[in-house]
Amino acid sequence: MNICVFLSAADLDERYTRPARELAELLGEGGHTLVWGGSDTGLMKVVADGVRETGGRLVGVSVDFLREWARRDADEMVFAEDLAARKALLLARADAVVVLAGGLGTLDEVTEVLELRKHGLHDKPVVLLNTAGFYDGLALQLRRMEEEGFLPVPLSGLFVLADTAADAFAHLEESVVGPR
Numbered sequence: 466m467n468i469c470v471f472l473s474a475a476d477l478d479e480r481y482t483r484p485a486r487e488l489a490e491l492l493g494e495g496g497h498t499l500v501w502g503g504s505d506t507g508l509m510k511v512v513a514d515g516v517r518e519t520g521g522r523l524v525g526v527s528v529d530f531l532r533e534w535a536r537r538d539a540d541e542m543v544f545a546e547d548l549a550a551r552k553a554l555l556l557a558r559a560d561a562v563v564v565l566a567g568g569l570g571t572l573d574e575v576t577e578v579l580e581l582r583k584h585g586l587h588d589k590p591v592v593l594l595n596t597a598g599f600y601d602g603l604a605l606q607l608r609r610m611e612e613e614g615f616l617p618v619p620l621s622g623l624f625v626l627a628d629t630a631a632d633a634f635a636h637l638e639e640s641v642v643g644p645r
């Protein structure tokens with residue numbers, strides 16, 4: 466599988482690095498490909514290191530203005546002209562998307578993939594890894610949109626929430642590869 470992971474570029478504590486590493490190891494051990502923003506910083510580095518050390522492939526999609534932060538040993542590294550082009554490339558290269566804890570960059574990315582999915586412009590599975598309830602607030606907002614008529618499709622058709630990296634990975638396997 467080619468799995469796009471959106472997540473923080475910041476250095477975070479063990480509460481966030483542990484599940485990031487766990488997901489990375491599941492991807493790497495399965496021989497899967499990480500498609501990510503390409504930076505060698507923060508949680509983005511934790512995931513890329515984990516995938517690399519356990520046998521997976523790294524496909525980075527960075528952007529010109531962040532070139533200096535790009536990882537040097539990725540199997541592939543593409544530099545998009547701007548953030549919009551980068552998001553399109555990240556999604557195009559992926560079979561599914563996993564969203565880990567992140568800031569505004571991550572929020573921008575997850576909003577775009579959900580909006581495109583809402584319009585039926587892709588049908589790639591989207592999993593939010595809800596580490597320590599990080600996405601409870603976003604889920605609450607989205608549920609209010611659904612309940613009050615702001616969404617033309619059921620929320621359940623847009624994404625799933627997973628409590629652990631193992632649950633997120635199991636959902637990816639089932640939705641991308643199919644039941645065993």
Ligand SMILES: CC(C)=CCNc1ncnc2c1ncn2[C@@H]1O[C@H](COP(=O)(O)O)[C@@H](O)[C@H]1O
Pocket residue numbers: 470471472473474475501502503504506531534566567568569570571572574
């Ligand atoms: C220290 C420094 C300037 C690092 C470089 N910073 C970044 N490098 C690469 N991608 C980024 C960077 N900042 C944001 N992004 C994009 O936005 C997301 C992370 O942003 P954030 O930390 O959640 O808001 C990533 O999924 C990535 O695709």
